[in-house]
Amino acid sequence: MLTISPIPAFNDNYIWHLKRDGQQWVVDPGDAAPVVEALGDRPLDGILITHHHPDHTGGIAALRKRYDCPVYGPASIDGVTRPMAAGDNLEVLGLPVEVIDVPGHTLDHLALVLRETDSGSANGIHLFCGDTLFAAGCGRLFEGTPAQMYASLGKLSALPPETRVYCAHEYTLANLKFAAAAEPGNNAIDNRIAEVEAMRADKRPSLPSTIGEELATNPFLRCHVPAVARRAAERAGKENTDEVEVFASLRRWKDNF
Numbered sequence: 001m002l003t004i005s006p007i008p009a010f011n012d013n014y015i016w017h018l019k020r021d022g023q024q025w026v027v028d029p030g031d032a033a034p035v036v037e038a039l040g041d042r043p044l045d046g047i048l049i050t051h052h053h054p055d056h057t058g059g060i061a062a063l064r065k066r067y068d069c070p071v072y073g074p075a076s077i078d079g080v081t082r083p084m085a086a087g088d089n090l091e092v093l094g095l096p097v098e099v100i101d102v103p104g105h106t107l108d109h110l111a112l113v114l115r116e117t118d119s120g121s122a123n124g125i126h127l128f129c130g131d132t133l134f135a136a137g138c139g140r141l142f143e144g145t146p147a148q149m150y151a152s153l154g155k156l157s158a159l160p161p162e163t164r165v166y167c168a169h170e171y172t173l174a175n176l177k178f179a180a181a182a183e184p185g186n187n188a189i190d191n192r193i194a195e196v197e198a199m200r201a202d203k204r205p206s207l208p209s210t211i212g213e214e215l216a217t218n219p220f221l222r223c224h225v226p227a228v229a230r231r232a233a234e235r236a237g238k239e240n241t242d243e244v245e246v247f248a249s250l251r252r253w254k255d256n257f
């Protein structure tokens with residue numbers, strides 16, 4: 001059986017810890033110490049990396065030294081031993097993983113879709129999206145253009161609605177407050193705020209999310225909705241219904257929210 005759990009790191013990062021049949025992998029280990037602690041007596045069998053930012057890669061060297069495991073990630077990153085690119089199909093913990101390129105937050109950003117072929121359930125698709133898609137939000141545009149990021153988010157939102165979404169940060173509540181400002185009157189957003197407030201009050205992670213929840217509450221996936229486009233136009237001071245323009249206006253607004 002596959003289990004996926006978050007290892008908290010730094011202020012608000014999650015390093016995702018995958019276990020199956022006694023094997024263990026992690027995604028985006030920005031720090032080695034909490035990973036070593038979470039692994040217990042068993043070794044680390046592999047590392048997956050989504051993009052080059054230090055809070056996702058900082059633990060690679062120490063973990064490699066200790067466990068000598070393969071590191072799959074974008075080719076340009078120090079410490080990556082198995083470069084990956086869009087369209088690659090890997091096997092992780094005996095399960096198929098598809099690699100998708102999602103430039104925008106950074107140009108090297110990859111997302112990983114793991115299919116749990118033996119679960120027989122609708123919950124068997126797992127998306128590791130790094131800093132591209134967040135619960136009710138998306139990553140900042142450090143390197144890519146709005147058009148690139150919007151296309152990347154489109155690839156992720158086209159996954160089946162039951163796909164579980166494992167983002168790399170606990171940003172959900174702040175993102176939902178922005179979502180409520182970007183689309184007042186969307187009851188799904190108000191309901192999700194209440195749910196996530198209860199989770200956080202209990203110190204539980206708000207993740208994973210699902211693609212279905214994101215389609216209903218994430219303003220960056222709702223640029224086609226007239227009410228969202230209208231609010232973005234008000235903020236930008238110009239009417240625009242082009243989805244990439246709506247996305248760009250929302251992203252600029254969120255940067256200063």
Ligand SMILES: [Zn+2]
Nearest residue numbers: 051053105131
């Ligand atoms: Zn990042």
